[in-house]
Amino acid sequence: MKEFFKYVFATVVGIVISTFVIAILFFVIIVGSIASMGDDETTVVKANTVLFLDLDQAITERTPENSLSGVPIFGGSSEKSIGFNDLAKALKKAETDDNIECVYINVTAPNAGMATMLEVRNAIIEFQKSKKPVIAYSEIYTQGAYYLASAADKVYLNPQGALEFKGFSSELMFFKGALDKLGIEAQIIRVGDYKSAVEPFINTKMSDYNRKQVTAYVSGLYQTFLNGIAETRKINRDSLxxxxxxxxxxxxxxxxxxxxxxxxxxxxxxxxxxxxxxGKDKKSNLNTISINDYAKNLPSETSAGKDKVAVIYANGDIVGGEGSDEQIGSERISRAIRKARLDENVKAIVIRVNSGGGSALASDVIWREVVLSKKIKPVIASFGDVAASGGYYIGCAADSIFVQPNTITGSIGVFGIIPNFQNLLTNKLGVTFDGVKTGQYADIMSVNRPLTAGERFIIQNDVNHVYDTFLTRVADGRKKTKAQVDSVGGGHVWVGTDAVKIGLADRLGSFNDAVKSAAKKAKLKDYKVVEYPEKIDPFKAFFSNAKDNMSTYFTKKELGEHYLIYKQMQKAITNSGIQARMDYEIKIK
Known part of the structure; x- marks a missing residue:
């Protein structure tokens, strides 16, 4: 009888779990279907409409597929988002749309990097050529919000609100004290005094080298910030x-x-x-349309001829394999570049990079495809908020590199981190290890003990070799000597304006400037822009990453604002291979 009840109980539990899983899948399919149906609809723009420009939403490299938007537990985003280029194209269309009467900018705390904000700001300024009013209003303006709002014809603030204007500061987080308490040693192998990605794990404060470069690039970002506001608000920069x-x-x-x-x-x-x-009376409702809905009405790129300029979006950490829309997978991006190269109708390629780097090996795999493409057709690089370390690596072979004044780039250097958990496991937890090996280096990457002098020598040579290769790639691409590249390398981070001065970039310019340059170099007058790689279908992403998505969702929910700390420590411990990475987050306060 006991076995009978056990069997019945197991069956019931199985049915409940199966029903729950099926319900979740059914819910996802319904949500996706509804979202997809909505995406296919054309939004009608009425006469005398106000275009609502919400700049608090995530402004990304590309507008994501929305099939799972609003369902973060399944890998979708609970917030709206729009690609910066779609936003700019929508504003461009609105210039000549007789139904769009004016623009209302709403912004409090923008969710975008500094260079992306500059792209958006310039699009607003370009729209003003239409002579249609642009008005910004908010109860609170953070500094980034005010930077965007200051491009408007009129800027209004709530009488009881706040406008933050205090200058920039950059604060780095150091984990060495926490690691010491846990009994974890971060064994660092690096090249470059400025390669500060490892400092949070071995120092308790900035090194002199890092302080020097952070001071330089924060000052550079601030100058761009002040110059933009001074120009549109007609206030002297020194006064600001x-x-x-x-x-x-x-x-x-x-x-x-x-x-x-x-x-x-x-x-x-x-x-x-x-x-x-x-022309509405006070009792009438305004006709409004959001920038997101308006962007859905954008016509597809058309051209009388077959000529194309391909844009390859490389966004996120650089990893081996396929990656995702938020990662630069070496296989996926290499395949996209190769596809553009082999397409006879693609006459030029723009590689759009927004990355702090990652795997040195994966970076080199992508670099190779850029070099092969450059032999056949023009390749132009456009750097976004960050194109540093591995992010610079994958773009350095381009014919020309465009940066914004406030792009963060350079960081030519490499490192490796091998954690040593011996003190934690043995001295604190009482866990010991023993085993056999057939050679003295068979367990060279063991994390249960410190590196020997011989092991450290071998790994340092590997890191030196990767750095020498990195220098060679940049020297060949930038037509410099390795010594010249090394003098501005060593992990040194540069702001866009300085990168142009020292020869790591060619021109200050927007994404569209890079596209136009590619077309000009290919001698194209009539062309259409095509985007690679294809966006990943959200349903495929859900089914292939359901476990990870749910884990990430609950971890974020539990840790809140401390999630970034967890992610940084997790990266340091789990990143495999030699890294070409600027591994800390730049947060300007």
């Missing part, structure tokens, strides 16, 4: 510096006094202004 340096903007009225904003208004007053612009 003084306002921030002495923290003059403490109350909303201060922002008005120093001409940072054009008025202090409540939202109803701003909406009334939009009604006046669009």
């Amino acid at each position: 510096f003084a306002i921030a340096d002495t923290y003059k903007i403490r109350q909303p009225k201060d922002a008005l006094t120093y001409k940072m904003v054009d008025g202090l208004k409540y939202k109803d007053e701003v909406l009334d202004e939009f009604r006046n612009i669009t």
Whole structure:
């Protein structure tokens, strides 16, 4: 009888679990179907419409597929997002759309990197040539938000709101103290005094080399920030510096006094202004359309001829294998470059890089495809927020490199981290290890003991070899000597303006400037732009990564703002092979 009840119980549990799994899959399919149906619809734009530009959403390299949007547990995003280039193209279309009367910018804390914000800001300034009003309003402006809003014709602030304007600061997090308490030793093998990606694991504060480079690039980012605001707000740059340096903007009225904003208004007053612009009375609702919905109406790229410019999007950490839309998988990106190279209708290639690097080997695999393509057709590199270390590696062979003034690039250097858990496992937990081996180096990468002098010598030689290869790749691509590259390498991080000065990049320019340059080099007048690689189908991503997606979702939910710390420590311990990576996050406060 006991066995009978055990069998029945097991059967019931199995049925419940199966039903739960089927319900989840059914829910996902329904959500995806509904989202896909919505994506296919064309949004009708009424006359006298206000284009609503939400700049708090994630502004990404490419607008993601939305089949699982709003379902983060299944790998989708719970927030809206839009590709910066789709946003720019939508604004360009709105310039000549008679139904779009004006633009309303809403921004409090933008979810985008500095160079991406510059792309968006320039698109807003370009739109103003249409003479259609652009108005920004917010209850609170962070510094990034104000940088974007300051491009508008009028900037309004809530009378009880806040405008943050205090200058930039960069803060790095160091884990050595925590590792010491846990009994974990980070054994570092690196080349380059400036290769500071390893410092959080071996120091408790910045080295002098790192402090020097961080000071330089934060200052460079700040100069771009101030110059942009000075130009559009017609305020002297030195005056802006003084306002921030002495923290003059403490109350909303201060922002008005120093001409940072054009008025202090409540939202109803701003909406009334939009009604006046669009010819509506105060009791009528405004006709509005979001930039996301408007971008769905963008026509497909058309051309009278067959000529194409291919854009290869390389976004995220560089890893071996397929990767994802948020990772640069060496196989997937190499295949995309190869496909563009072998397509006779593709006359030029633009590789768009937004990456802090990753696997040195994977970077070299992608570099090889760029070199092969360059022999057949023009290849132009466009660097986004970050194109550093491995991110620079994969673009250094291009015919020409475009950067924004506030792009973070360089970091030509490599490192390896081999954790030693012996103290944690043996001295703290009482776990010991014993075994046999057929050669003295058979367990060279063991994490249960410290490296021997011989092992360290071997690994250092490997790291030196990878660095020498990196120098050679850059020297060949940039037409410099290895000594010249080494003098600006060693892991040194540069801001875009400085990268052009020292020859690591060719021109300051936008993504579209890079595309136009590629077309010009290929002598094209009429062409269409095609994008590679194909976006990964969200359903495939869900079914192949369901376990990881659920794990990530619950970990993020549990750790909250501390999730970044967890990810950085996890990377340091789990990254395999020699890394060409700028491994810490640049957060400007």
